Amino acid sequence: xxxxxxxxxxxxxxxxxxxxxxxxxxxxxxxxxxxxxxxxxxxxxxxxxxxxxxxxxxxxxxxxxxxxxxxxxxxxxxxxxxxxxxxxxxxxxxxxxxxxxxxxxxxxxxxxxxxxxxxxxxxxxxxxxxxxxxxxxxxxxxxxxxxxxxxxxxxxxxxxxxxxxxxxxxxxxxxxxxxxxxxxxxxxxxxxxxxxxxxxxxxxxxxxxxxxxxxxxxxxxxxxxxxxxxxxxxxxxxxxxxxxxxxxxxxxxxxxxxxxxxxxxxxxxxxxxxxxxxxxxxxxxxxxxxxxxxxxxxxxxxxxxxxxxxxxxxxxxxxxxxxxxxxxxxxxxxxxxxxxxxxxxxxxxxxxxxxxxxxxxxxxxxxxxxxxxxxxxxxxxxxxxxxxxxxxxxxxxxxxxxxxxxxxxxxxxx
Numbered sequence: 001x002x003x004x005x006x007x008x009x010x011x012x013x014x015x016x017x018x019x020x021x022x023x024x025x026x027x028x029x030x031x032x033x034x035x036x037x038x039x040x041x042x043x044x045x046x047x048x049x050x051x052x053x054x055x056x057x058x059x060x061x062x063x064x065x066x067x068x069x070x071x072x073x074x075x076x077x078x079x080x081x082x083x084x085x086x087x088x089x090x091x092x093x094x095x096x097x098x099x100x101x102x103x104x105x106x107x108x109x110x111x112x113x114x115x116x117x118x119x120x121x122x123x124x125x126x127x128x129x130x131x132x133x134x135x136x137x138x139x140x141x142x143x144x145x146x147x148x149x150x151x152x153x154x155x156x157x158x159x160x161x162x163x164x165x166x167x168x169x170x171x172x173x174x175x176x177x178x179x180x181x182x183x184x185x186x187x188x189x190x191x192x193x194x195x196x197x198x199x200x201x202x203x204x205x206x207x208x209x210x211x212x213x214x215x216x217x218x219x220x221x222x223x224x225x226x227x228x229x230x231x232x233x234x235x236x237x238x239x240x241x242x243x244x245x246x247x248x249x250x251x252x253x254x255x256x257x258x259x260x261x262x263x264x265x266x267x268x269x270x271x272x273x274x275x276x277x278x279x280x281x282x283x284x285x286x287x288x289x290x291x292x293x294x295x296x297x298x299x300x301x302x303x304x305x306x307x308x309x310x311x312x313x314x315x316x317x318x319x320x321x322x323x324x325x326x327x328x329x330x331x332x333x334x335x336x337x338x339x340x341x342x343x344x345x346x347x348x349x350x351x352x353x354x355x356x357x358x359x360x361x362x363x364x365x366x367x368x369x370x371x372x373x374x375x376x377x378x379x380x381x382x383x384x385x386x387x388x389x390x391x392x393x394x395x396x397x398x399x400x401x402x403x404x405x406x407x408x409x410x411x412x413x414x
Contacts, residue, residue: 002301002312002313002318003315005318005319005322005324005325005348006302007301007302007318008315008316008351008355009348009355011302011312012314012354012356013355013356014300014301014302015300015301016355016356018297018298018299019293019295019301019312019356020356020358021041021042021045021295021296022039022045022291022293022294022358023041023293024041025142025292026142026145027132027138027142027145030149030159031158031162032214032217032218033210033214035048035210035213035214035215036048036214036215036218037049037215037218037219038218039291040214041294043206044211047206047207047211048206048214051195051207052215052361053361055188055192056361056365058185058191059188059191061106061365066102066106066365066368067263067372069102069106069111070102070368071261071262071263071372072111073099073101073102073111073373074372074373074376076097076098076101076114077095077373078376078377078381080097080098080114081381081411082380082411082413086411086412086413087410088388088389088408089408089410090406090407090408090409091232092232093123095228095231095235095373096228097114097119097123099227099369099373100112100122100123100220100223102365103220103223103362103365105187106188106219106223107188107216107219107220108187108189118168122164122165125161125162125164125165126221126225127161128158128161129158129221129400130221130401131154131399132154132155132157132158132399132400133399134289134398134399135154137153137154162217169217169220172189173209173212176189176193177193188215188219192207192212192215192216193212195207196209222360223362223365225401226286226360226401227366227370229284229286229402229403230280230281230284230286230370231370232404233283233284233286234276234280234284234370234374235383235409236392236394236404236407236409239383239384239385239409240332240385241332244276244332244334245378247272248272248276249378249379249414251272251273252273252375252378252379253379255269262375262376264371267344267371270375271338271343272342273371274344275334275338276334276374277370277374278334278337279336279337280332281352281370282326282336282350283320283332284402284404285317285402286352286401287402288315289317290354291358292311292313293311293312293314293356293358294312295307295308295311314354316354319349320349320352322349325347325349326349337350353366377411380413381412381413381414382411382412382414383410383411383412384409386407386409388408389407389408392404392407
């Protein structure tokens with residue numbers, strides 16, 4: 001276990017290639033079978049990650065073209081909240097719809113309408129998967145996989161949800177195959193199909209349909225869950241700290257003219273807003289313990305000899321709440337990201353996307369989404385906590401990500 005920012009940083013970055021493996025634990029094997037990006041290791045992981053990074057970059061990751069897609073979803077998100085007419089609503093599903101549609105446009109080549117029933121089922125399928133991850137039944141499954149595979153429980157719900165999502169992905173792939181556009185790939189599926197075509201004469205190629213399905217599964221879940229959960233926490237903090245919400249709105253009003261489209265570049269002129277978003281990520285700490293790494297060869301971490309085959313857990317929470325790095329680690333304080341003159345600063349200990357060779361490949365996408373969605377919402381609405389959830393529990397619900405308890409807010413147009 002790596003505890004504290006300096007231990008986490010040293011463990012993941014001093015010899016990053018030595019700790020880039022992933023232990024194929026029983027539930028990880030049942031979920032992904034060493035395929036795709038997130039839970040794979042060795043040769044498979046290297047090829048799938050390298051291809052995914054290259055493809056996402058070609059499809060506009062970090063470029064204005066994808067920013068336009070996020071701005072479109074921000075517009076739909078604002079309209080969804082406007083449709084509530086100030087009545088109490090839980091923001092979670094609206095946020096998930098918006099965030100998921102961004103990665104859907106990249107992966108599938110199209111967005112889904114809010115009324116699409118299959119899309120709703122897809123998003124609902126993520127819940128049992130993330131709820132099971134990191135839970136007590138998860139650890140029991142890893143201890144007794146043969147026994148657990150024959151009894152009902154939350155692990156069966158998670159695997160059934162996985163099968164549903166993968167079945168949907170397979171149908172999307174079939175649709176792409178029916179409409180041949182491999183020569184000019186406009187989304188991840190077409191890009192992967194083109195890669196398969198290049199490799200069809202190779203013996204034991206690193207790319208195949210099962211890796212394609214699992215990679216899409218990883219991008220879809222990873223590209224939806226983390227950003228939407230963080231935004232959910234951020235809106236909760238805004239209703240709990242109305243003075244901070246008012247300060248964000250005052251800054252946005254001073255910089256962004258009414259009717260002007262907010263761009264990611266505007267974050268440089270909105271230091272307090274940017275600081276609030278970063279502090280929400282730090283404070284919510286939605287991935288408390290990073291996914292385990294596997295030491296693939298003997299190495300050294302801070303003078304300690306670590307043997308090949310050792311499983312390493314990076315305690316991300318211990319870095320984000322390290323009292324040596326943050327003045328008030330257990331308080332929500334945007335000042336952590338501002339200098340004495342009010343300019344935005346990002347500290348080294350801010351590592352919600354992890355570090356090293358397995359750093360989150362969607363980091364830039366997530367940052368753009370969170371800034372554009374949050375700033376558009378705060379420009380359009382003032383949020384209040386609904387009466388019936390006035391005493392919301394701020395202790396997170398443990399799982400694959402740390403979720404807030406159910407709460408309702410009222411979005412009052414400004």
